Amino acid sequence: xxxxxxxxxxxxxxxxxxxxxxxxxxxxxxxxxxxxxxxxxxxxxxxxxxxxxxxxxxxxxxxxxxxxxxxxxxxxxxxxxxxxxxxxxxxxxxxxxxxxxxxxxxxxxxxxxxxxxxxxxxxxxxxxxxxxxxxxxxxxxxxxxxxxxxxxxxxxxxxxxxxxxxxxxxxxxxxxxxxxxxxxxxxxxxxxxxxxxxxxxxxxxxxxxxxx
Amino acid sequence: xxxxxxxxxxxxxxxxxxxxxxxxxxxxxxxxxxxxxxxxxxxxxxxxxxxxxxxxxxxxxxxxxxxxxxxxxxxxxxxxxxxxxxxxxxxxxxxxxxxxxxxxxxxxxxxxxxxxxxxxxxxxxxxxxxxxxxxxxxxxxxxxxxxxxxxxxxxxxxxxxxxxxxxxxxxxxxxxxxxxxxxxxxxxxxxxxxxxxxxxxxxxxxxxxxxxx
Numbered sequence: 126x127x128x129x130x131x132x133x134x135x136x137x138x139x140x141x142x143x144x145x146x147x148x149x150x151x152x153x154x155x156x157x158x159x160x161x162x163x164x165x166x167x168x169x170x171x172x173x174x175x176x177x178x179x180x181x182x183x184x185x186x187x188x189x190x191x192x193x194x195x196x197x198x199x200x201x202x203x204x205x206x207x208x209x210x211x212x213x214x215x216x217x218x219x220x221x222x223x224x225x226x227x228x229x230x231x232x233x234x235x236x237x238x239x240x241x242x243x244x245x246x247x248x249x250x251x252x253x254x255x256x257x258x259x260x261x262x263x264x265x266x267x268x269x270x271x272x273x274x275x276x277x278x279x280x281x282x283x284x285x286x287x288x289x290x291x292x293x294x295x296x297x298x299x300x301x302x303x304x305x306x307x308x309x310x311x312x313x314x315x316x317x318x319x320x321x322x323x324x325x326x327x328x329x330x331x332x333x334x335x336x337x
Numbered sequence: 338x339x340x341x342x343x344x345x346x347x348x349x350x351x352x353x354x355x356x357x358x359x360x361x362x363x364x365x366x367x368x369x370x371x372x373x374x375x376x377x378x379x380x381x382x383x384x385x386x387x388x389x390x391x392x393x394x395x396x397x398x399x400x401x402x403x404x405x406x407x408x409x410x411x412x413x414x415x416x417x418x419x420x421x422x423x424x425x426x427x428x429x430x431x432x433x434x435x436x437x438x439x440x441x442x443x444x445x446x447x448x449x450x451x452x453x454x455x456x457x458x459x460x461x462x463x464x465x466x467x468x469x470x471x472x473x474x475x476x477x478x479x480x481x482x483x484x485x486x487x488x489x490x491x492x493x494x495x496x497x498x499x500x501x502x503x504x505x506x507x508x509x510x511x512x513x514x515x516x517x518x519x520x521x522x523x524x525x526x527x528x529x530x531x532x533x534x535x536x537x538x539x540x541x542x543x544x545x546x547x548x549x550x
Contacts, residue, residue, distance in 0.1 A: 173457050203458065210454035214472040216496055223468060224458035238528060258548040 126151050127172075127280060127311070132181035134171055140335050141167045145181070147330050149280065152309045154302060156316060156326035160255065163334045165315045166207075169282055172313065173204045185279070202331070203273030207285040209265045211257040211272070218253040219246075221272045229276065236275070243271040263294045270301065274310075281305065282313045287321050299325055344511045344520055351507030351528050358493045358503070359531075362428040363486065369429070370436025371471070377441045388437070395434030401495050403427045408499040425497040432489060439481045443474035476546040483539040490531050504528065 127149040134142040141164040151156045157165050170176040172183070174192030182189050185201060192202060211220050220244070222236035231239070244250060247267045257265060266286065273281055286302070287295050295318075302312060302325050316322050322329055376388045397542070408423040418426060447470055455465040494505040508524030511517075 175453050175456065204454075204457040206450060206454060208450060210448070210450040212454070212469050214469065214476070224460060227464050227468070228459045258550040272458070298376065 128184040129172070130182045130184065132168075132171065132183075133179045134167055134176065135179050136167075142178075142332075143335055145332075149311060149313055150327070151311050152306065153327040154306055154312045154325050156314045156329045157320035157332060158316060158319060158322050158329055159332035159333065161317055161330045165317070165332050166284055168332060169204075169284055169313065169315045172280075173202045173282055191291055196243060201279050203276055203278030203281045205266065205269045205273055205281070205283045205286060207289060209257075209269040209289070211265055211268055213257050216254050216256055217249065217260070217268050220257070220268060221275050224272070225275050240271065243274050247271055260301050261287070263297060266290065266298070267301065270305075274305075280311045280313060282315070284315050285317065286314060287316060288316050289320060295321060340515075340517070340519065341523065344515075344523070347507045347511065348504060348523055348527060349427075351502055351504040352531070353489070354496075354501060354503040355493045355505075356531070358424055358428060358496060359490050361425055362432050362489060362493075365429045366432035366436050367482070369433040371440050371482075372443055373433055373437035374440035377437060378444055380456065392434045392437055395431050396438070400492060401426070401498060401544065402500055403431055404495055420496075420499050421503050423499060424501055428489075428493070432485065435485055436482065439478050439485070440474060442481075443478040444470070446477050447473055476549075479539070479543050479546060483543075486535055486539065487532050490535060507511050 129145060129147045129149075132142050132145040133140070134145075145168070147155075157168060159165050161320070167176060171178050172192060174194070177193045181250060183192055184190070190201070212223070215223060218237065218240060221240040222231075222233070225231045225236040225239065226233060229236075241253075247270060249264065249267055249271065252264060253266075254258065257268070260268065265288070270281075286298050290298065299321070302314065305312060314322070314325065373391075374390055376384050377392070379385055404424065404427045407418060407427045408420065411418065451469055451473070452465060455469055460468070494503060496503050497506040497509070504524055504527055508520040511520035
């Protein structure tokens with residue numbers, strides 16, 4: 126379980142998060158909702174270590190850890206960005222296997238074997254040697270998910286997973302996220318889409334804008 | 338025809354000098370330009386200022402002046418270069434500045450999200466640059482680098498001012514001696530051949546990077 130305690134985050138004097146607390150239970154889906162500008166994405170960026178918090182602590186399975194300084198520890202957080210941020214110069218397969226080889230020191234065969242399992246699981250079979258520009262939005266998102274999963278994260282985070290997709294793909298995303306839940310993946314989903322949050326989440330956390 | 342075969346060896350040896358200067362300048366300036374562009378976008382302010390000043394100086398004064406300065410000027414304060422070394426030194430300094438600016442533009446075109454994406458995958462900064470950022474930057478800068486490369490072939494003729502025997506000088510000498518236009522025409526043809534080869538290679542490089550977008 127991941128616990129956030131008294132998290133405070135300021136940007137240039139503006140307080141985005143103040144004394145924010147939340148718990149992310151294992152193997153469940155936690156949705157973070159709230160109006161735009163409330164700090165949902167900032168919260169996710171703090172959890173994934175892309176932003177440093179001003180104060181507060183992160184506790185994972187009873188142990189404090191600093192997401193922003195987590196390079197040497199076990200891989201904890203995977204992120205699927207709103208715009209996916211696949212690497213355009215690498216094929217689908219290389220996008221997925223790059224980090225496992227460079228960071229987890231897996232052999233090429235090992236990394237590719239694991240990647241292939243995930244590729245098949247997320248219905249990307251046959252796309253291995255394509256470049257990101259040749260994929261549809263939904264396929265790009267699935268590649269981004271596989272790329273994050275290939276690093277064996279304890280928690281997988283999504284930033285607005287429905288916003289860059291056609292409305293009819295919402296159902297597919299729901300199915301993917303619920304499918305990963307069955308595999309006991311702990312997931313955090315930031316969304317402004319209340320309906321979507323209610324469809325997938327075990328718990329919903331609201332982030333409200335702080336009145337100055 | 339007999340005359341052509343008579344002067345061709347001297348023209349070709351001049352062309353060899355041109356090619357050497359071209360080759361070594363390119364080999365040194367491109368990596369140095371990448372390093373300098375990283376410095377230009379660095380968070381360390383003094384490093385940025387120094388490199389900005391350097392780029393301003395190199396792009397703001399004629400290459401001919403820089404050549405003369407290095408070969409005829411520096412010995413006055415005790416820094417002596419051989420002709421060939423002086424030429425390479427001036428060319429590398431000058432072209433590094435141009436390449437640095439081109440690469441800076443390329444680096445700035447890369448989405449910040451690419452760095453973040455690499456970061457959450459826990460790639461190191463070096464891995465991120467090598468595997469993700471630099472290939473994308475190269476794709477962006479190849480056309481501009483190509484332009485400078487073609488320029489460099491022709492700019493190399495400036496070395497005649499410090500008495501190096503390059504292609505242009507060889508042609509010039511033959512024309513003055515034999516009072517005929519032919520050597521200069523041949524010089525033009527040889528330059529055209531060299532730029533044609535460079536253009537062909539650059540097109541191949543561009544094609545290589547067209548596999549992805």
